[in-house]
Amino acid sequence: xxxxxxxxxxxxxxxxxxxxxxxxxxxxxxxxxxxxxxxxxxxxxxxxxxxxxxxxxxxxxxxxxxxxxxxxxxxxxxxxxxxxxxxxxxxxxxxxxxxxxxxxxxxxxxxxxxxxxxxxxxxxxxxxxxxxxxxxxxxxxxxxxxxxxxxxxxxxxxxxxxxxxxxxxxxxxxxxxxxxxxxxxxxxxxxxxxxxxxxxxxxxxxxxxxxxxxxxxxxxxxxxxxxxxxxxxxxxxxxxxxxxxxxxxxxxxxxxxxxxxxxxxxxxxxxxxxxxxxxxxxxxxxxxxxxxxxxxxxxxxxxxxxxxxxxxxxxxxxxxxxxxxxxxxxxxxxxxxxxxxxxxxxxxxxxxxxxxxxxxxxxxxxxxxxxxxxxxxxxxxxxxxxxxxxxxxxxxxxxxxxxxxxxxxxxxxxxxxxxxxxxxxxxxxxxxxxxxxxxxxxxxxxxxxxxxxxxxxxxxxxxxxxxxxxxxxxxxxxxxxxxxxxxxxxxxxxxxxxxxxxxxxxxxxxx
Amino acid sequence: xxxxxxxxxxxxxxxxxxxxxxxxxxxxxxxxxxxxxxxxxxxxxxxxxxxxxxxxxxxxxxxxxxxxxxxxxxxxxxxxxxxxxxxxxxxxxxxxxxxxxxxxxxxxxxxxxxxxxxxxxxxxxxxxxxxxxxxxxxxxxxxxxxxxxxxxxxxxxxxxxxxxxxxxxxxxxxxxxxxxxxxxxxxxxxxxxxxxxxxxxxxxxxxxxxxxxxxxxxxxxxxxxxxxxxxxxxxxxxxxxxxxxxxxxxxxxxxxxxxxxxxxxxxxxxxxxxxxxxxxxxxxxxxxxxxxxxxxxxxxxxxxxxxxxxxxxxxxx
Ligand SMILES: NC(=O)c1ccc[n+]([C@@H]2O[C@H](COP(=O)([O-])OP(=O)(O)OC[C@H]3O[C@@H](n4cnc5c(N)ncnc54)[C@H](OP(=O)(O)O)[C@@H]3O)[C@@H](O)[C@H]2O)c1
Numbered sequence: 001x002x003x004x005x006x007x008x009x010x011x012x013x014x015x016x017x018x019x020x021x022x023x024x025x026x027x028x029x030x031x032x033x034x035x036x037x038x039x040x041x042x043x044x045x046x047x048x049x050x051x052x053x054x055x056x057x058x059x060x061x062x063x064x065x066x067x068x069x070x071x072x073x074x075x076x077x078x079x080x081x082x083x084x085x086x087x088x089x090x091x092x093x094x095x096x097x098x099x100x101x102x103x104x105x106x107x108x109x110x111x112x113x114x115x116x117x118x119x120x121x122x123x124x125x126x127x128x129x130x131x132x133x134x135x136x137x138x139x140x141x142x143x144x145x146x147x148x149x150x151x152x153x154x155x156x157x158x159x160x161x162x163x164x165x166x167x168x169x170x171x172x173x174x175x176x177x178x179x180x181x182x183x184x185x186x187x188x189x190x191x192x193x194x195x196x197x198x199x200x201x202x203x204x205x206x207x208x209x210x211x212x213x214x215x216x217x218x219x220x221x222x223x224x225x226x227x228x229x230x231x232x233x234x235x236x237x238x239x240x241x242x243x244x245x246x247x248x249x250x251x252x253x254x255x256x257x258x259x260x261x262x263x264x265x266x267x268x269x270x271x272x273x274x275x276x277x278x279x280x281x282x283x284x285x286x287x288x289x290x291x292x293x294x295x296x297x298x299x300x301x302x303x304x305x306x307x308x309x310x311x312x313x314x315x316x317x318x319x320x321x322x323x324x325x326x327x328x329x330x331x332x333x334x335x336x337x338x339x340x341x342x343x344x345x346x347x348x349x350x351x352x353x354x355x356x357x358x359x360x361x362x363x364x365x366x367x368x369x370x371x372x373x374x375x376x377x378x379x380x381x382x383x384x385x386x387x388x389x390x391x392x393x394x395x396x397x398x399x400x401x402x403x404x405x406x407x408x409x410x411x412x413x414x415x416x417x418x419x420x421x422x423x424x425x426x427x428x429x430x431x432x433x434x435x436x437x438x439x440x441x442x443x444x445x446x447x448x449x450x451x452x453x454x455x456x457x458x459x460x461x462x463x464x465x466x467x468x469x470x471x472x473x474x475x476x477x478x479x480x481x482x483x484x485x486x487x488x489x490x491x492x493x494x495x496x497x498x499x500x501x502x503x504x505x506x507x508x509x510x511x
Numbered sequence: 512x513x514x515x516x517x518x519x520x521x522x523x524x525x526x527x528x529x530x531x532x533x534x535x536x537x538x539x540x541x542x543x544x545x546x547x548x549x550x551x552x553x554x555x556x557x558x559x560x561x562x563x564x565x566x567x568x569x570x571x572x573x574x575x576x577x578x579x580x581x582x583x584x585x586x587x588x589x590x591x592x593x594x595x596x597x598x599x600x601x602x603x604x605x606x607x608x609x610x611x612x613x614x615x616x617x618x619x620x621x622x623x624x625x626x627x628x629x630x631x632x633x634x635x636x637x638x639x640x641x642x643x644x645x646x647x648x649x650x651x652x653x654x655x656x657x658x659x660x661x662x663x664x665x666x667x668x669x670x671x672x673x674x675x676x677x678x679x680x681x682x683x684x685x686x687x688x689x690x691x692x693x694x695x696x697x698x699x700x701x702x703x704x705x706x707x708x709x710x711x712x713x714x715x716x717x718x719x720x721x722x723x724x725x726x727x728x729x730x731x732x733x734x735x736x737x738x739x740x741x742x743x744x745x746x747x748x749x750x751x752x753x754x755x756x757x758x759x760x761x762x763x764x765x766x767x768x769x770x771x772x773x774x775x776x777x778x779x780x781x782x783x784x785x786x787x788x789x790x791x792x793x794x795x796x797x798x799x800x801x802x803x804x805x806x807x808x809x810x811x812x813x814x815x816x817x818x819x820x821x822x823x824x825x826x827x828x
Contacts, residue, residue: 013755017717026721054711058718058796058808097793097809128806130722130798433557433610433617434586 024451026059027134033141034064040082046443048091059130075104133165154192179468205457206442240367249332283455294466305477311340314366317490366490372401406430566654568595580818586619673828677704684743731758738768
């Protein structure tokens, strides 16, 4: 490093051209697991989306770390193919223009010599590409490899930040498979990296529409006064997938929908919906408030789990005109599996704002549509003037996260004519209509934020662990339960038991 | 990634000026009426801004291309005001563009094209004002030279919260950049496409500075080589470098380039040199310091078409 100019410490008199436009500082990205699917499908196409939009620093280079005997040329050819297949329009040209900045580093994760040679390679990249000693490591590997890589990075001094240079690490989910493993992983991460150096990716947080939950709540004066137990009857959060487990049966068996979706994506969305306004939009300002929401959700006692949650598996059915297998008939799934492909839960955020307002979460595979939405259902007016005092449909504010991203409000309007009859109508705002143009993939935003050192859209250690605490208590209840998971026919909205979670005339939406 | 949505434009219809509002309503019906379109899809109107664009008639294709691009990002009611001294009187036509999106036809562009002789300019504010859609931000795009009568600019600008100009089209930038500065000083919000066009150059300079040791008050000399069409942009870049770096800037008009940006920027301090040139679509930057010579790096020289720049300017405004 001796000959590398220490650019990171200089103050750039033109720097606001870069920072103002959210251009990151020069850096080298090292992708562990660079021959894998994630790198080809998501990471490099997203980097090229950033390049196309002029958001990558010119001092930028990527080193792929994996075991296969690939040359730089082979690595670049694979990535070019990935960009052509999965990238946004015109990203192929962006890759062609900077392909030389991608190099391959062959080594086993466990091989100490591989890290020593990586260090030398990075120093050379600094000299050639002006990456200024800044490092971003991406763990795009099976979770079983995390521990070895973390340990080696620390042992070879690659996690150290000195002289204003940064060393950051991006960790892919899953962050553990329960609280104990998450704590162990986080402890290990901490041996080499400070929390501010760690970026735990939950790609849901990179979605524009998830970020818009904060904008909708805190940039508008009309919603926040209603956003509490006085006016909100309940909240439903749905993440539905129409596909089954397909060839990932073996992987899914290990996790189930509660670990795969609820512990991360649904809990993250829940915190954004329920949190208090942060004092600032700084990373810790936002995450402090999010974690308070999780802390306000009590762990379930085993006896309550059957009453407050539902788990189920899909059975053979007909989907889109085709017969589809049941979960226990899928490849890699044992016939006596009890892994849930659907889960629903009733949670209470026990704080001043939400006391008594249930939050219903559900997620499943082989549901009728792929949809993610948050529905805020309001209470009925205190006195029913219309329709002979019969209750009307309640008002619903719908935040649609995918597809057809947007916001809709359901309310009653008078049907034209001499009688006073009320009908439900919908006021609909769709992002695609109001803001045209191509939207960037969630990974683009998250990669850029990690380069900028902005952790707002990443899960902090305490968030991850609090979410596991809640999920662990549900899983423990299921393990002790005498009941097998319920069943639902593929292509339906889940088992009948899920309806029983909702009381007082409430119903699940069929989005 | 999302597929490009299908666009459909109604044929332009000539209308007498007083009937423009009725003609716009009729277009609604052509697109499918208040509720449903002919093919049964819902119809919605998703306008986000009023856009007032003025250009010489000869530049109509440029203005139309810019509006087309803008509509993809910001649905709008667009007034295209085309000055044509061959036109005997003021004439107008209207049309609309819909986008099929998730089973709904969105009206994303309502175009009102007005052709007028220069003498008709005085009537434009009175024509446009009542046709602006309520409660939407209004943006003016002055896509032509600085006018002989400054009040033509000021009267249209007064209708709008934000004005976009393109100083590349100014005939005497040394004088006319000052007119703009005066309006900014009085609080007008003005964005210059030429300044946005320079963004890759500013960015390349900033990136090059990332590689330099702390400047520490070192004397900085800059030479900007430019062709004729790049005078305004080069002046803007020079002013910026003077203000930011306290640099001594020399403009050299001997360049052969025909584009709107400089041909070359050479910046020297006591112990470093930055040399930027854009032989083709890339700005190539050579950076060397007393201790080190870096590999050249590249930055795309263009941030897209004028339409892309306009859409970015509207976002900024
Ligand atoms: N794929 C996705 O779309 C996706 C989405 C979200 C999250 N994720 C998460 O991202 C991570 C990576 O997923 P993936 O699908 O890309 O995995 P993958 O296709 O299985 O790739 C694994 C990578 O790790 C490398 N590797 C494994 N053991 C190694 C060792 N001992 N030494 C050196 N290299 C080794 C492999 O290199 P060789 O092939 O050279 O052996 C390969 O590059 C996982 O944690 C996954 O849960 C993936």
